[in-house]
């Protein structure tokens with residue numbers, strides 16, 4: 001079979017997500033869900049059954065199929081490539097396994113600054129992560145222009161915390177110990193990650209990604225002071241460098257920053273060269289608008305657990321959320337990813353409520 005390259009992609013038919021990211025008028029508020037390709041879908045569980053998680057990530061055809069599955073069920077306005085943030089530490093030379101019932105696990109996490117020597121000095125991103133680029137190119141063709149395809153990465157601090165903790169953690173005390181005890185080694189690691197991430201994101205755009213989301217999932221474990229020193233500068237550096245390079249090539253790809261539980265940093269995040277700031281559910285929509293002063297588009301932020309409510313209730317919650325954010329410069333989403341026990345029908349109700357209510361609100365303007 002013919003393998004198509006990253007050119008001559010099908011014409012985009014639904015650009016509401018991209019227009020909303022740029023703050024332009026739309027006919028309805030665009031909507032997608034974090035983890036929309038996930039275990040809440042029976043067809044996802046069937047495709048993934050008996051297969052190693054990271055092997056699946058390394059198989060472009062499987063990534064493509066998993067990315068497309070939610071689009072067959074729901075009229076989402078964007079797709080996000082199936083992959084994982086932990087492919088970046090793997091590319092830097094670390095072993096990461098997905099252990100059932102436990103989540104991602106590093107058999108040999110970084111313990112002391114000397115361990116940085118175990119990481120590849122110069123990462124050949126095209127070689128180590130070329131499988132992600134192939135998955136993006138294939139998916140962008142197979143999506144047939146229905147909706148834009150989002151690429152993504154973990155942010156430096158979030159990846160650093162995984163590389164030191166070796167997996168999930170409540171306190172993240174091993175990783176935070178580095179910040180307080182080894183600040184210079186911490187900055188060195190964060191810089192190394194930033195360099196790889198910049199190349200990785202540019203590679204994703206070259207492969208066909210039409211927007212980029214940076215996941216700072218562990219922002220909430222830091223306070224404002226530590227965030228300003230160890231997270232924000234790198235988030236800004238990533239956006240600045242990616243945008244400068246894209247500009248040289250005459251390209252313009254909206255970027256989203258999602259700092260989970262980083263409400264204390266909202267003002268700073270809205271002035272960090274990202275077009276869109278993603279929000280978790282702990283921030284009230286109206287105050288998020290006020291605090292970001294119309295500088296950026298906002299994305300979020302319904303509590304994923306609201307999907308456990310009956311359909312009519314979901315519709316009411318969505319309506320309030322839309323009234324809080326307004327319909328302009330807004331992308332509806334959940335405040336974090338979908339959980340495996342969620343009912344696909346509730347996800348459908350969420351998407352429909354966003355489209356129906358927002359169409360009505362926009363017409364009445």
Ligand SMILES: Cc1c2[nH]c(c1CCC(=O)O)Cc1[nH]c(c(CCC(=O)O)c1C)Cc1[nH]c(c(CCC(=O)O)c1C)Cc1[nH]c(c(C)c1CCC(=O)O)C2
Nearest residue numbers: 034035036037038053080081082083084085103104215217
């Ligand atoms: C922290 C993080 C990870 N991975 C990711 C983050 C950032 C977002 C967040 O804050 O949740 C990002 C991610 N991971 C996955 C996607 C795919 C795209 C999508 O959102 O649909 C995305 C965007 C697939 C996945 N990544 C994972 C799954 C589920 C496991 C599977 O399919 O076997 C999926 C669909 C595994 C994963 N990978 C990771 C965790 C914590 C887990 C869950 C482990 C568990 O619950 O057992 C690390």
